[in-house]
Amino acid sequence: MIEDEEDSFRDRISTVNEEGKRVWIYPKKPKGWFYQQRKKVSYLLLIMLFSFPHIKINGEQLLLFNIIDRKFILFGKVFWPQDMFLFALAIIIGLVFIILFTVIFGRLFCGWICPQTIFMEMVFRRIEYWIEGDFTHQRKLDKAPWNGDKIFKRIAKHTIFWLISFLIANTFLAYIIGSDALWAIQTDPFGTHISGLISLIIFTTVFYLVFARLREQVCTTICPYGRLQGVLLDKDSMVVAYDHKRGESRAKFKKGEDREAEGKGDCVDCYQCVHVCPTGIDIRNGTQLECINCTACIDACDSIMEGVGLEKGLIRFVSENGIENRTRFQWTKRVKSYTILLAGMIVVLLILLITRKDFETTIIRQRGTTYQMTNDGMVSNIFEVNLLNKTRKGFDIQLELEGVEGQILTAVDTIHLKAEAQLNERFIIKLPLKSMEDGTKKLNIIVLGNGKEIQRVSTKFIGPSL
Numbered sequence: 001m002i003e004d005e006e007d008s009f010r011d012r013i014s015t016v017n018e019e020g021k022r023v024w025i026y027p028k029k030p031k032g033w034f035y036q037q038r039k040k041v042s043y044l045l046l047i048m049l050f051s052f053p054h055i056k057i058n059g060e061q062l063l064l065f066n067i068i069d070r071k072f073i074l075f076g077k078v079f080w081p082q083d084m085f086l087f088a089l090a091i092i093i094g095l096v097f098i099i100l101f102t103v104i105f106g107r108l109f110c111g112w113i114c115p116q117t118i119f120m121e122m123v124f125r126r127i128e129y130w131i132e133g134d135f136t137h138q139r140k141l142d143k144a145p146w147n148g149d150k151i152f153k154r155i156a157k158h159t160i161f162w163l164i165s166f167l168i169a170n171t172f173l174a175y176i177i178g179s180d181a182l183w184a185i186q187t188d189p190f191g192t193h194i195s196g197l198i199s200l201i202i203f204t205t206v207f208y209l210v211f212a213r214l215r216e217q218v219c220t221t222i223c224p225y226g227r228l229q230g231v232l233l234d235k236d237s238m239v240v241a242y243d244h245k246r247g248e249s250r251a252k253f254k255k256g257e258d259r260e261a262e263g264k265g266d267c268v269d270c271y272q273c274v275h276v277c278p279t280g281i282d283i284r285n286g287t288q289l290e291c292i293n294c295t296a297c298i299d300a301c302d303s304i305m306e307g308v309g310l311e312k313g314l315i316r317f318v319s320e321n322g323i324e325n326r327t328r329f330q331w332t333k334r335v336k337s338y339t340i341l342l343a344g345m346i347v348v349l350l351i352l353l354i355t356r357k358d359f360e361t362t363i364i365r366q367r368g369t370t371y372q373m374t375n376d377g378m379v380s381n382i383f384e385v386n387l388l389n390k391t392r393k394g395f396d397i398q399l400e401l402e403g404v405e406g407q408i409l410t411a412v413d414t415i416h417l418k419a420e421a422q423l424n425e426r427f428i429i430k431l432p433l434k435s436m437e438d439g440t441k442k443l444n445i446i447v448l449g450n451g452k453e454i455q456r457v458s459t460k461f462i463g464p465s466l
Helices: 033-052 081-105 108-111 115-134 135-143 149-179 179-187 190-214 217-223 225-232 298-310 320-325 332-353
Strands: 063-066 071-074 078-081 239-244 316-317 361-366 378-389 394-399 407-410 416-417 422-432 440-449 453-462
Touching: 033 108, 033 115, 033 149, 033 179, 033 298, 078 081, 081 108, 081 225, 081 332, 081 407, 108 115, 108 225, 115 135, 115 190, 115 217, 149 179, 149 190, 179 320, 179 422, 190 217, 217 239, 239 422, 316 378, 361 440, 361 453, 378 394, 378 416, 378 453, 416 422
Parallel strands: none
Antiparallel strands: 063 071, 071 078, 239 316, 361 378, 378 422, 394 416, 394 440, 407 422, 440 453
């Protein structure tokens, strides 16, 4: 094979041919130790995904990302728009974690944890194997004329695909609007929630098209993470890689031969690593953006090595330097720097979460107003109070002055703050004229909820200078 042909794979992605047309991938059904571990991880994550919207802690959904009502719940704790700085910090931590994880392990996340890969390889692809058979049977079925057997298998497959997509759509919608609201859409009369039904159909259609048509194109073309891989990886990153120093030169296996004496490498050129790849690449060409580190090629190669009596690990998790220098993973300055940064940010986030309050009270003087003198010789200011209740419990709110003679006058005797609600009210503070110091007075106001102190707020009172 001439050099230009050897490097031709770099000119285009594996799922597109020279004419720019889609190359449909028929991966061989994988099996082996790594595949069994992936199945365990995938099924655990699937159980978590489908069960979390229906688990409640103290009456709150375990996880909720209600963008419409600007309400977010993480493990039973309610977060509101006022807590967005926490989400911003969490997103930054997530990005740093992705960078660090990729620097160390490459695209391992894509092959083992990403929902796209889990659903595609562990749900939809397995259904396809069950109905249509392994990759050779699938190719044969695609080329076959539309007879009864082909029509039955295609209808059965796509019907199941659609039903699973509908289940996924319901689950993702439960994370957005809440499981209770979703149950109402599902059980109320048909015409009551037309918009909700339309949303479900749209979500279902999107998921169906992703897993029935787009498939690996999401990983190779749409997802930006694969493009970032080229920037984040270095020669010390642990990736699924082919040991070219041990494997070259490639040659078919002959029983009883001394491959080393004949100048042959351990690669028997069986193409099993290519057949099982869900993105259609040849891992022997080196690290490629299409590789999602699913480890299917490791299992395939190990089974061949075991069958021909050669050492396993021709394809394995290893860095480029590990292949060249036979070294293990190295804690480089880059990895240490990202680790320290990530650990520090996590500590800051934990401190902010621990010190986060269930109530927020803001008290300021009403804009555009000044002090007033009353007939009884008192000085009055008009204030605005903003109350935010992040709990599921309602409170009767009362305001009291701390350590100073004066009065607080509200429009109602008791301000009622509903559960998970925000409230704005105006009130008046009256102080004796003699208490004024240089025209200002710092006040501490005690906020009582159901008769118990829940917060103390400082504000400034203005009046005439004495």
